Amino acid sequence: MYQKGQTIIATLSDLAEDDKCYAKLPDGMSVFIRGTLAIGDTVEATIYKAKKSYLEAQFTKLLSPSPLRTEPKCEVFGICGGCKWQHLDYHAQLQQKNKHVLDALTHIGGFGNIQMLEPIGATAIYHYRNKVDFSLSTSRYLLPNERNAPRSDKRNDFALGFHAPQRYDKVIDLEQCHIAPEEANLVLNAVRTFALNHNLSIYDTRTHNGFLRNLVVRKAFRTKQLMVNLVTSWHDASLMNQLLTALHNALGTSLTTFVNNISTKKNTVAFGEEEFVIFGSGFITERLGDYHFKISANSFFQTNSEQAERLYETVRDFAGLSGNETVYDLYCGTGSISIFISKQCQKVLGIELVDSAIRDAITNATDNSITNCTFRQLDLMKFETLRNELESFGMPDVVITDPPRAGMHPKAVQTMMQFAPKKIVYVSCNPASLARDGKMICDSGMYRLVKVQAVDMFPHTNHIESVALFETINSETT
Numbered sequence: 310m311y312q313k314g315q316t317i318i319a320t321l322s323d324l325a326e327d328d329k330c331y332a333k334l335p336d337g338m339s340v341f342i343r344g345t346l347a348i349g350d351t352v353e354a355t356i357y358k359a360k361k362s363y364l365e366a367q368f369t370k371l372l373s374p375s376p377l378r379t380e381p382k383c384e385v386f387g388i389c390g391g392c393k394w395q396h397l398d399y400h401a402q403l404q405q406k407n408k409h410v411l412d413a414l415t416h417i418g419g420f421g422n423i424q425m426l427e428p429i430g431a432t433a434i435y436h437y438r439n440k441v442d443f444s445l446s447t448s449r450y451l452l453p454n455e456r457n458a459p460r461s462d463k464r465n466d467f468a469l470g471f472h473a474p475q476r477y478d479k480v481i482d483l484e485q486c487h488i489a490p491e492e493a494n495l496v497l498n499a500v501r502t503f504a505l506n507h508n509l510s511i512y513d514t515r516t517h518n519g520f521l522r523n524l525v526v527r528k529a530f531r532t533k534q535l536m537v538n539l540v541t542s543w544h545d546a547s548l549m550n551q552l553l554t555a556l557h558n559a560l561g562t563s564l565t566t567f568v569n570n571i572s573t574k575k576n577t578v579a580f581g582e583e584e585f586v587i588f589g590s591g592f593i594t595e596r597l598g599d600y601h602f603k604i605s606a607n608s609f610f611q612t613n614s615e616q617a618e619r620l621y622e623t624v625r626d627f628a629g630l631s632g633n634e635t636v637y638d639l640y641c642g643t644g645s646i647s648i649f650i651s652k653q654c655q656k657v658l659g660i661e662l663v664d665s666a667i668r669d670a671i672t673n674a675t676d677n678s679i680t681n682c683t684f685r686q687l688d689l690m691k692f693e694t695l696r697n698e699l700e701s702f703g704m705p706d707v708v709i710t711d712p713p714r715a716g717m718h719p720k721a722v723q724t725m726m727q728f729a730p731k732k733i734v735y736v737s738c739n740p741a742s743l744a745r746d747g748k749m750i751c752d753s754g755m756y757r758l759v760k761v762q763a764v765d766m767f768p769h770t771n772h773i774e775s776v777a778l779f780e781t782i783n784s785e786t787t
């Protein structure tokens with residue numbers, strides 16, 4: 310019998326949710342240990358929850374470090390919630406992520422004999438994000454080493470960086486982020502110096518007063534274009550022109566556009582109701598495969614361009630298109646998947662909830678001279694209401710679906726299956742949702758799971774994207 314307060318020794322075999330790791334004790338008991346730990350570490354921990362089938366414990370001492378440990382680059386590793394796995398060798402990260410997908414499909418989906426392809430890792434594991442969203446706060450998060458020794462070089466009422474985990478009021482004042490593009494760090498420091506020198510106020514979430522709200526940097530890696538978007542509570546043209554000079558000094562010709570978004574909302578979301586273009590065109594253009602995509606301050610775009618290309622290639626490959634197919638692209642966002650596969654099929658119908666995304670999708674298709682993609686704004690919870698329109702468009706041979714983290718609404722899964730496509734290519738950023746929806750698809754008796762490919766879009770985090778191919782039972786094996 311295990312008890313609360315008891316000390317245990319365990320060798321960790323898996324990384325689990327949140328800050329926990331998993332180990333099996335010699336008698337078979339499962340334990341989740343909280344702490345920034347690596348697979349292969351042998352640790353001492355104190356039990357704080359003792360259930361019949363599992364324990365939860367707090368890490369207390371590292372007895373033997375794992376050979377898979379690596380030195381994290383980041384100065385605020387373990388404090389900032391962004392890159393929780395930076396201390397683990399990248400190959401081990403990738404294997405862990407692949408295992409998470411496999412475990413979810415096995416335990417939640419009830420699948421056996423799953424054909425998991427080798428996970429596709431990123432070649433750039435640092436500076437890979439094409440978008441970073443820094444926050445400003447009047448309350449600087451104090452790092453553990455400065456709590457008893459206040460710093461004279463930093464103000465406590467000014468912070469520009471990322472929110473500390475679970476602290477929506479406090480921001481860690483950062484000089485650099487290692488997964489952001491290099492230029493974003495130059496922008497970060499130039500804006501900080503400018504704001505402090507000009508004594509600019511910061512939007513306060515309690516009083517709703519203050520000027521500076523968010524700083525967003527977006528980089529198109531293929532075209533080398535760079536956008537800075539400063540979100541403020543009001544527009545001050547003279548100040549923005551002075552800031553433009555500071556940005557030019559920091560970035561030289563790398564800066565291609567600078568916009569000022571204005572938000573009057575009582576929230577800290579980096580989204581403006583009005584936009585002022587201070588410099589350049591107000592957008593950047595990124596290339597994925599043969600296609601280019603216009604990205605403005607508020608448009609959605611996959612955050613890792615290189616891996617988005619790998620993801621879309623996998624989707625196209627799994628769809629196995631010959632040129633004659635009618636394809637539905639559900640949850641199509643700004644239409645990138647529809648456009649990416651458009652040359653390989655007869656026609657695509659993209660469906661998406663957000664109006665502005667549909668407008669961007671239409672623009673993207675037109676800009677790429679694509680004429681066989683149609684986009685329709687619809688809540689997929691009401692998918693069945695489109696039945697007549699869909700029948701005249703043509704029933705799908707292939708459905709591609711890329712829902713948000715929560716997965717598909719059961720009604721949308723039902724409707725999708727009623728259309729009886731030969732193939733369903735399910736793209737997922739949440740293995741648990743994929744497993745649940747995959748189970749529903751296969752429990753119908755119409756489909757089987759053929760293969761799964763994990764693609765890592767976010768090195769050092771526990772996030773993993775996966776693509777699963779479902780085929781009708783009577784289809785030929787791919």
Ligand SMILES: C[S@@+](CC[C@H](N)C(=O)[O-])C[C@H]1O[C@@H](n2cnc3c(N)ncnc32)[C@H](O)[C@@H]1O
Pocket residue numbers: 609610611640641642643644645646660661662663666687688689690711712713
């Ligand atoms: C993971 S993103 C898809 C991204 C897109 N396939 C891409 O690669 O750029 C999920 C999309 O689902 C949309 N969405 C969320 N709920 C929806 C709903 N009920 N009906 C239709 N679309 C929805 C979101 O607006 C978002 O664009």
